[in-house]
C-alpha cells in the first residue's frame with residue numbers, strides 16, 4: 479500500500495528579492511553596500527528595509543523571510559519529516575515555488591538562511607550539485623495541480639473550527655492531502671484557491687505555530703510505532 483504523505487504548502491510567503499522600484503532607496507543601497515551585494519540580489523527584509531517598504535504596495539506585510547525560516551526549521555526537524563511522511567513547499571508573493579528536499583539541513587542562523595535564499599534566487603537551485611532547494615516560477619494553483627492531492631485544506635482563522643486532534647484524524651483519511659498555511663504576518667491570502675477552510679484556534683496564530691499543530695496532529699494519526 480502506498481504510504482500516506484502530507485504535502486504542506488507555505489503560501490503567499492513574503493519572501494522576495496528587493497523590487498526594482500526601491501533599489502535606489504538609501505535603506506537598500508546602504509544595506510547592500512554593507513553586505514557587499516548588488517541591491518537587486520538581496521532579500522527584502524522589513525527589519526532592515528522598513529523605510530523603503532513604506533513606498534511599496536502592501537508594504538506593511540512584505541519582507542518577512544523570518545516566517546519562512548521558522549516554518550521550515552520546524553517542518554524539517556519534525557518527526558513526520560524524519561519518517562519521510564512530509565513534503566514541504568514554499569510559494570511566494572511573486573509566484574515562485576521553492577521545492578524543499580526532505581533531507582535539507584537548513585541553517586539555524588538567520589543571516590546564513592538569508593544568504594542561502596539570495597543564492598537560490600540567483601542560481602535557481604542550492605547547492606548547485608545536490609539541488610536540495612529548487613526554485614521555479616509557478617502559481618499556487620499550478621503547484622497544487624502538480625501535487626495532484628486527494629484533498630486540499632486551507633488553514634484560516636475564519637474557517638470551520640476544529641481542534642487540532644480532530645483535524646489530524648480528518649487529514650489521515652486521505653492519502654495525499656495538501657495543507658496550505660499563509661506565510662505572511664497580516665491580512666488574508668492573495669492567491670485564490672479552492673479548498674476546505676479550517677480554523678484550529680479562536681484567535682489568529684503565527685504561521686509556524688499552525689505548521690507545528692498540523693504536523694503533530696497528523697503525525698499522531700499516521701505514525702504508530
Ligand SMILES: C[S@@+](CC[C@H](N)C(=O)[O-])C[C@H]1O[C@@H](n2cnc3c(N)ncnc32)[C@H](O)[C@@H]1O
Nearest residue numbers: 633634659660664665677678679681682683685
Ligand atoms: C499570521 S497568520 C495570517 C495573518 C492573520 N490573518 C492576521 O491578520 O493576524 C498566518 C497563517 O497562519 C494560519 N493561521 C493563523 N491563525 C490560524 C487559526 N486560528 N486557525 C488556522 N490557521 C491559522 C493561516 O494559514 C494564516 O494565513
